Amino acid sequence: MPKQRSTHTRQLILDKATDLASLEGLEGVSIGRLADALGMSKSGVIGHFASKQDLQLATVEAARERFESEVLDAIEGEPGIERLRAMTERWIQYIEGEHFSGGCFFWAASAEFDGRPGAVRDRLAELTALWLDAIGAEARLAQRLGEIDDGEDPAQLAFELHAYVQEANWSYQLLERADSFTRARRAVESRIARVSI
């Protein structure tokens, strides 16, 4: 069954690519280095994809799938403020758990591609905006449920909660400060406590 083996190999390639990309950037994952890391030939790697950009787009989708199964699907709790807390906490756990060697894949890729127009950048913007807006939507729901003060702007709250987690990733990855995630949790908790009714 060569088709099955091919799909398996493709997934192995993409797992390695997401990991390398969090360390060295998507553009830094050359076909040759990826092949070396996998013990394969270059043509064996790129044969699964139409082009380097196609490989990059597939790598982004692989990272999305991991985020969905590790974060989105693992969020529990009642809709509203409980779920809003669960979303940020699960996200922090995901980054803290070092599923990628170089920290959050999307954070690294965002910085790398924000100045490079094209399909990869567009997809990264689409996916990260979906997550930011999902946080905002949950805050809005909590507000409708009467759990958050009516004077709050849910999108503003999402901006700030999202900021704390991205800052923790930066502070942990570049500054290597051990208190990064503690600080993010403290910021999230006091921000949510402040708007709670």
Next chain:
Amino acid sequence: MPKQRSTHTRQLILDKATDLASLEGLEGVSIGRLADALGMSKSGVIGHFASKQDLQLATVEAARERFESEVLDAIEGEPGIERLRAMTERWIQYIEGEHFSGGCFFWAASAEFDGRPGAVRDRLAELTALWLDAIGAEARLAQRLGEIDDGEDPAQLAFELHAYVQEANWSYQLLERADSFTRARRAVESRIARVSI
């Protein structure tokens, strides 16, 4: 006076390099592309530096000098909470003013080098930590002056204020949201207002 002309050319190279790096990353600034962008030969470019890493380190220093003259030297106001406000506001203005085509140089370079050990990464961590800790030190001073509640942790406050500005840079560069800096200002203002006595 060949020495003067050489220093001038070197500065032209570094100005172009900081700008290209904010768009395409420090590693993406190849000697050949930099030479093309400047209308020079490759050897004319690299002749000013001992190596590619030396060029990258010099580019980081050039970005530091711009940050110092545009932000640090432009901060006004009395020490304490007034100065804390001025630091974040001047920083936001700097990023908002698009001095670099691709947004904050240090944010882009942080994400790129946090997974690449070496002198460039070390220097980036050193410089960004200095700025984060300067914000924290100003918050601590404001606290000693009795302008900030004694129960606040100045480093935690700095973490959060720093987070808002980095989030604005991300939101503006990748998502292209026009309200990015407005949201950062709102977050900074309400956070500082909350801890003020």
Next chain:
DNA sequence: CCTACCGATCGGTAGG
């Protein structure tokens, strides 16, 4: 500051 060049690596293809 230039031209001319070095070996290594890039993305990608031909052919099997």
Next chain:
DNA sequence: CCTACCGATCGGTAGG
């Protein structure tokens, strides 16, 4: 999935 190869570009050097 492989070997063998393509032209282009990489960082860097020799020599002027």
